[in-house]
Amino acid sequence: MIRIAEIFHSIQGEGILAGTPSVFVRVSGCNLRCRWCDTEYASWQPEGESRSVAELLREVLGYNCPYVVITGGEPFLFAELTELCQSLHQAGRHITIETAGTIYREVVCDLLSLSPKLSNSTPWYREAGRFAQQHEQRRIQPEVLRRLLARYTEVQLKFVIEEPRDLQEVQELLAQLPPVPRERILLMPQGVTSEELRERGSWLVEACKQHGYRYCPRLHIELFGNRRGV
Numbered sequence: 001m002i003r004i005a006e007i008f009h010s011i012q013g014e015g016i017l018a019g020t021p022s023v024f025v026r027v028s029g030c031n032l033r034c035r036w037c038d039t040e041y042a043s044w045q046p047e048g049e050s051r052s053v054a055e056l057l058r059e060v061l062g063y064n065c066p067y068v069v070i071t072g073g074e075p076f077l078f079a080e081l082t083e084l085c086q087s088l089h090q091a092g093r094h095i096t097i098e099t100a101g102t103i104y105r106e107v108v109c110d111l112l113s114l115s116p117k118l119s120n121s122t123p124w125y126r127e128a129g130r131f132a133q134q135h136e137q138r139r140i141q142p143e144v145l146r147r148l149l150a151r152y153t154e155v156q157l158k159f160v161i162e163e164p165r166d167l168q169e170v171q172e173l174l175a176q177l178p179p180v181p182r183e184r185i186l187l188m189p190q191g192v193t194s195e196e197l198r199e200r201g202s203w204l205v206e207a208c209k210q211h212g213y214r215y216c217p218r219l220h221i222e223l224f225g226n227r228r229g230v
């Protein structure tokens with residue numbers, strides 16, 4: 001069984017497949033607690049029922065959409081992901097998995113979207129900081145990231161950037177990992193309104209130009225705002 005927060009049909013808003021119509025399977029439950037998490041109903045206050053792989057397959061395949069994105073929460077928390085991905089693959093679906101890269105798991109997947117969390121994510125002042133230490137210990141696992149990068153060939157590395165100084169952390173982490181092509185390293189502004197994205201995007205684009213990283217939009221925020229099911 002996999003606890004599911006929501007399943008919906010939309011376009012991929014982030015990453016190298018941005019703009020691609022996709023079915024999203026959002027698992028509920030996360031081993032991190034990012035301060036700015038925009039899906040708290042799958043992390044801080046996980047919601048949703050546990051569902052069988054057979055049931056999930058029926059619903060996902062019913063959309064008749066070639067692209068499936070498994071997101072969260074943290075998909076790699078669930079061992080049944082292996083069976084779900086295998087079945088989706090057999091049904092001819094292109095599978096993207098979006099993970100923070102703190103847990104190693106081998107599954108069939110066409111694009112592994114790794115989003116290691118920088119220190120700007122640590123919730124020092126939320127709920128009296130009760131998740132902060134645990135989050136800080138878990139958020140970056142270089143050995144897990146190295147194993148994932150060795151196992152999966154189709155990858156993107158996506159970083160949520162809040163301030164220019166975050167770039168230094170990105171560079172320090174990349175120095176601990178095997179080389180990843182620059183166009184597969186994506187910098188995404190933190191923000192859940194078009195105004196925030198525009199403000200941070202203006203200087204982040206310059207950083208991308210300077211270092212050769214790829215700028216990562218958040219199309220779903222720009223098109224639909226920060227709400228569920230889009």
Ligand code: SF4
Nearest residue numbers: 030032034037043073
């Ligand atoms: S890893 Fe993702 S789902 Fe989990 S708390 Fe952070 S932003 Fe939210």
